[in-house]
Amino acid sequence: MYCRACLRRLFVGAVLLLLIYFIVFRRRSSRVFLTERDLNHFSRQTVSQRRIPRIIHQTWRTHRVPERWNRTVESVRRYNALQFEYRLWTDDDIHEFVRENEADFYQHTFVKYPLNIQRVDAFRYVVLYHLGGIYIDMDNGCSQSFESLLGALEALDPQSTHLAAFPRTSPIGISNGFMISTQGHPLFYILISRLLLFNHNYLIDYLTVMMTTGPTYLSINEFYFSSESAIVRVIDEIVYSSIYTWHTPGNSWHGRDAQWILYIYHTIRKLSRTKLTCVVLIFAFAILLIFCRRRKSR
Structure with missing residues (x-):
């Protein structure tokens, strides 16, 4: 059975990936x-x-x-x-x-x-x-x-x-x-x-x-x-x-983290579809790596 902390990390990771999908591919509901x-x-x-x-x-x-x-x-x-x-x-x-x-x-x-x-x-x-x-x-x-x-x-x-x-x-x-x-x-x-x-x-x-x-x-x-x-x-x-x-x-309420994220977003928007997909995969891998390291350090 998964521990509560593991489920929390999985939820956070899933939501972040969903956020990336929304931003990059801009899919909209009807x-x-x-x-x-x-x-x-x-x-x-x-x-x-x-x-x-x-x-x-x-x-x-x-x-x-x-x-x-x-x-x-x-x-x-x-x-x-x-x-x-x-x-x-x-x-x-x-x-x-x-x-x-x-x-x-x-x-x-x-x-x-x-x-x-x-x-x-x-x-x-x-x-x-x-x-x-x-x-x-x-x-x-x-x-x-x-x-x-x-x-x-x-x-x-x-x-x-x-x-x-x-x-x-x-x-x-x-x-x-x-x-x-x-x-x-x-x-x-x-x-x-x-x-x-x-x-x-x-x-x-x-x-x-x-x-x-x-x-x-x-x-x-x-x-x-x-x-x-x-x-x-x-x-x-x-x-x-x-x-x-x-x-x-x-x-x-914006801090430097917000300024950096918005800068990255506007930079990413100029990339081609193929490059965007690569960026998404790299960012997703980085998120999973961070969670894995946090888990090992506990």
Whole structure:
């Protein structure tokens, strides 16, 4: 019988290989997109029932927003002041909300995360599952009210009980820096329930965050999600980055490991298919070698 440590290493290795596959070959599920054409056609239609709560969620350590994000936060609040409730969640608020609404997860996983960004990421899924609405990072500014975007999502799928939407992102999948959801969406239930399963050390901080709570974690779980009554749409880059939002430097949690990984990724993208396959095999072999050496040293 395999020991628990061996199974954990096998799981981590398998997930890392899956990550490599996603990044290199860019295989996508049969996703449902929200395009500029959809937006122009459906944003002006009147819907009989609003399903997405008009709440905007943002997070920061305290109520004192960093000066570098004053313009972005102010734009989000100004353009959506008439239609939306605005909630700024501090670290204390986050702990209280997760403890009250997901007590088991809070006790066994949430408080044990080594990095605070993991708690912030996990909170995003918890708050959208329990309250619904929009989550947006502070480094994202707003160009116009999100009301027409939510109206288009509701008009596109009038029969669906649950709606969710995420923007496409690089290097992989979708982003958790901007998320839209109805209250109680099944995908967010899955995201919360699997946080413990993915909670491992993935060798370096950047990969650990991405795989345990961040965009890669979201992308993998969304990739395999399927439901007829719960729609998930991927927002096209033009709709997200040109029509509704603008961006300032963010990624406040990134360290040198993140910079190196992103540099390697952009370098790899320039390689041919054959060379990419060789890189994947070499990297996979290196991961297995690291795990084997760790096992022998114990």
